[in-house]
Amino acid sequence: GENVEQHPSTLSVQEGDSAVIKCTYSDSASNYFPWYKQELGKRPQLIIDIRSNVGEKKDQRIAVTLNKTAKHFSLHITETQPEDSAVYFCAASKQNNAGNMLTFGGGTRLMVKP
Amino acid sequence: GAVVSQHPSRVICKSGTSVKIECRSLDFQATTMFWYRQFPKQSLMLMATSNEGSKATYEQGVEKDKFLINHASLTLSTLTVTSAHPEDSSFYICSARAGSYNSPLHFGNGTRLTVT
Numbered sequence: 458g459e460n461v462e463q464h465p466s467t468l469s470v471q472e473g474d475s476a477v478i479k480c481t482y483s484d485s486a487s488n489y490f491p492w493y494k495q496e497l498g499k500r501p502q503l504i505i506d507i508r509s510n511v512g513e514k515k516d517q518r519i520a521v522t523l524n525k526t527a528k529h530f531s532l533h534i535t536e537t538q539p540e541d542s543a544v545y546f547c548a549a550s551k552q553n554n555a556g557n558m559l560t561f562g563g564g565t566r567l568m569v570k571p
Numbered sequence: 572g573a574v575v576s577q578h579p580s581r582v583i584c585k586s587g588t589s590v591k592i593e594c595r596s597l598d599f600q601a602t603t604m605f606w607y608r609q610f611p612k613q614s615l616m617l618m619a620t621s622n623e624g625s626k627a628t629y630e631q632g633v634e635k636d637k638f639l640i641n642h643a644s645l646t647l648s649t650l651t652v653t654s655a656h657p658e659d660s661s662f663y664i665c666s667a668r669a670g671s672y673n674s675p676l677h678f679g680n681g682t683r684l685t686v687t
Contacts, residue, residue, distance in 0.1 A: 491675065498662075498681075498683070499680070499681070500664060500680050502678075503675045503676070503677075548676075558617075558620075559605070559617075560617075561617075562614065563613070563614045564612075564613070566612070
């Protein structure tokens with residue numbers, strides 16, 4: 458099955474700096490890659506996603522890049538703010554017999570210091 | 572946008588009792604819903620895939636007789652933790668897709684289960 462590795466597990470940056478979180482996946486058939494932000498005790502919220510026919514996608518301070526050949530994708534947050542502090546999860550998905558399998562990475566705890 | 576409602580948000584029960592958690596898609600139909608378990612500071616672990624009108628598909632290592640899943644309609648899936656024990660204490664989250672496999676996954680608010 459699919460295996461998604463996420464690094465780093467914790468990341469501390471100064472407010473205003475950029476943060477980069479990287480994920481690798483094992484199944485070359487995966488073609489949908491969402492990123493979720495989870496604040497303490499709350500539900501994961503989709504912040505951005507990318508499909509395999511696109512190499513990069515940007516939404517204001519957040520961008521995601523995808524390298525299908527190398528099977529890795531990254532989340533980039535620029536001009537970080539304290540409210541960006543949360544746990545971020547990457548995920549990979551493909552259509553299979555179960556219809557909708559989504560495999561999550563281990564998560565990255567981002568701390569933005571004011 | 573698509574909303575997934577999960578209840579209760581918190582529940583405390585005694586060891587040996589059963590607890591039912593509901594997951595509803597409020598403004599869309601979900602033929603498939605997913606149940607996850609999340610331990611502190613860890614990732615979401617898929618427990619089972621709930622299919623409307625058929626049996627759930629459980630992940631390896633998840634006891635189907637302990638975690639009963641019922642997907643009675645296109646908008647409701649329930650997870651019942653039977654004969655709960657302290658080691659079942661965890662954060663349980665459901666999710667559903669409003670469309671195909673590459674459409675966004677919407678999560679419920681989660682249920683914090685504490686078994687005493």
